[in-house]
Amino acid sequence: MQQKLQNTKNLVSNVFNQVYDKYDLMNNLMSFGIHKSWKKQLIYSMKPKSNKKLIDVACGTGDIAKLFSDLTSGECKIQCVDPNRKMISIGRQKLKNYKNISWKIATAEKLPFRENQFDYYVISFGLRNTKNLNKTLSEAFRVLKKGGRFFCLEFSKINNEYLDFFYQNYSKLIPIVGEFIVGDKKPYEYLIKSINEFINQDELLELMEKNKFEKCKYLNFNGGIVALHSGWKL
């Protein structure tokens, strides 16, 4: 399943090239810090165990890798993957003391790893940015071990009309804040458009099942502003 907006030439890479050095700051501002709680809930749902292998795809600046590593006291191997050199360079710098984390420049649609390698696959606020959802999901399935679990944290569809009304209006402010902090509103216009155009919770669930994941389910956070999907390779 191709995503039209994300297939616009260089659009996504330009967006992250523009925002990489203010990415963490803007995340905190735009979500009032709530993204940290979403990410913590993701990590707790993963129930990290020691001596396991995690692949963090669309890792950006490495928030998920850090949380996972901290919860296992560094007793795990983490492979971070992202196509954007600049995002990765911030992550590497931030987590330079984490010797159990490796970094690789690659896309979610074509992972340079052999099959059946990882115990956990996670993609946090990344699936929406990929060019092809089916390719991403089939690659996730391929690199997971049998018994491994897929997790996706992503903006989704709000199930309450009042909250949705508030959120739609709040979203209009984000490019204005972006212009003030980053100097350009376009990356944040992309953010809002990509969220609005993204598939809903049930459509993603269906796509995961089509790509052979089993026992798929999702959990809404904050009325569906964000959803956490998970499924098993059995």
Ligand SMILES: C[S@@+](CC[C@H](N)C(=O)[O-])C[C@H]1O[C@@H](n2cnc3c(N)ncnc32)[C@H](O)[C@@H]1O
């Ligand atoms: C919103 S950031 C998420 C970063 C991090 N996972 C987090 O939760 O904060 C999205 C990331 O997706 C990456 N990305 C864009 N296209 C991608 C693709 N085709 N495959 C994998 N990652 C991609 C971007 O470079 C960016 O670092």
